[in-house]
Amino acid sequence: xxxxxxFAIYFTLRAAVPEMWAEDSALLNFPFSLTNTIILVSSSVTxxxxxxxxxxxxxxxxxxxxxxxxxxxxxxLTYVLGAIFVTGQVYEYAMLVSEGITFNGNAYGTxxxxxxxxxxxxVTGGLIAFLLVIGRAFAVKNFGHKEATxxxxxxxxxxxVDVVWIGLFLVIYVLR
Amino acid sequence: xxxxxxxxxxLGAYFLLSGVAYIVWNHLAxxxxxxxxxxxxxxxxxxxxxxxxxxxxxxxxxxxxxxxxDMPTADIDDADPNIGHFxxxxxxxxxxxxxxxxxxxxxxxxxxxxxxxxxxxxxxxTGWTYEYYRGNFGH
Numbered sequence: 001x002x003x004x005x006x007f008a009i010y011f012t013l014r015a016a017v018p019e020m021w022a023e024d025s026a027l028l029n030f031p032f033s034l035t036n037t038i039i040l041v042s043s044s045v046t047x048x049x050x051x052x053x054x055x056x057x058x059x060x061x062x063x064x065x066x067x068x069x070x071x072x073x074x075x076x077l078t079y080v081l082g083a084i085f086v087t088g089q090v091y092e093y094a095m096l097v098s099e100g101i102t103f104n105g106n107a108y109g110t111x112x113x114x115x116x117x118x119x120x121x122x123v124t125g126g127l128i129a130f131l132l133v134i135g136r137a138f139a140v141k142n143f144g145h146k147e148a149t150x151x152x153x154x155x156x157x158x159x160x161v162d163v164v165w166i167g168l169f170l171v172i173y174v175l176r
Numbered sequence: 177x178x179x180x181x182x183x184x185x186x187l188g189a190y191f192l193l194s195g196v197a198y199i200v201w202n203h204l205a206x207x208x209x210x211x212x213x214x215x216x217x218x219x220x221x222x223x224x225x226x227x228x229x230x231x232x233x234x235x236x237x238x239x240x241x242x243x244x245x246d247m248p249t250a251d252i253d254d255a256d257p258n259i260g261h262f263x264x265x266x267x268x269x270x271x272x273x274x275x276x277x278x279x280x281x282x283x284x285x286x287x288x289x290x291x292x293x294x295x296x297x298x299x300x301x302t303g304w305t306y307e308y309y310r311g312n313f314g315h
Binding site for chain 1: 261
């Protein structure tokens with residue numbers, strides 16, 4: 001619902017000033033953002049492998065091979081991928097600001113930073129949640145169903161945030 | 177779960193038929209294509225079919241065991257499982273509420289207050305997450 005509202009803001013402003021959109025969205029770095037998108041989508045895949053491990057009630061790796069990894073290893077990998085995504089977003093913001101697209105500059109900047117910024121905040125919240133779930137796996141002697149449930153719940157959140165990004169990516173970078 | 181799957185499939189078929197009828201009827205009446213209703217009906221069909229598909233997968237992975245709602249002889253008690261562990265009482269939600277409140281006060285009054293609030297938020301959220309993982313409750 002929240003992101004539906006942000007999409008509505010984006011589309012309303014885009015319909016009101018199409019020439020501003022054509023001019024400003026040309027400054028977006030599509031290959032960079034596509035790479036970042038692929039990183040975020042693959043983090044959803046690794047999160048799901050973490051969930052499979054949690055459903056086996058396996059918190060730690062039994063060997064170095066990814067097929068022997070536990071939830072903790074998969075979630076750490078997910079955390080790294082998510083953190084790379086957020087870092088990439090910060091870098092992209094810096095690039096865009098240097099090219100003159102700012103939050104309070106014009107309608108395009110406001111819509112762009114509002115939508116992607118709130119998504120970035122959600123990703124950051126998800127990263128903190130992953131750390132808390134990993135911490136729970138370290139806090140217990142026996143990794144049980146309660147810990148597995150919290151891992152599954154956080155993965156649902158993560159997949160949701162990922163799907164929202166795919167929508168944002170298609171609208172902002174592909175449709176323009 | 178079988179019954180739920182059938183109900184959702186029926187709903188999906190119904191929405192698909194009404195969506196197609198809506199578009200064709202609208203076209204025959206000489207109106208131009210109406211996106212909102214057409215998309216709404218067709219997407220409802222997709223959503224119903226999607227949940228049916230998901231439940232079918234869950235049903236198969238559980239080996240097709242019957243849920244209480246599938247059995248005519250079931251009691252209400254049978255469909256009242258232990259949903260999870262909930263704290264009977266806890267101070268942490270109050271602590272987290274005050275900390276987040278302080279952070280939002282920072283947004284409204286002065287940004288420096290947020291830096292004051294961050295440690296409180298972090299302590300509250302870890303405290304709440306690990307309330308039943310420490311001391312007496314360590315497991």
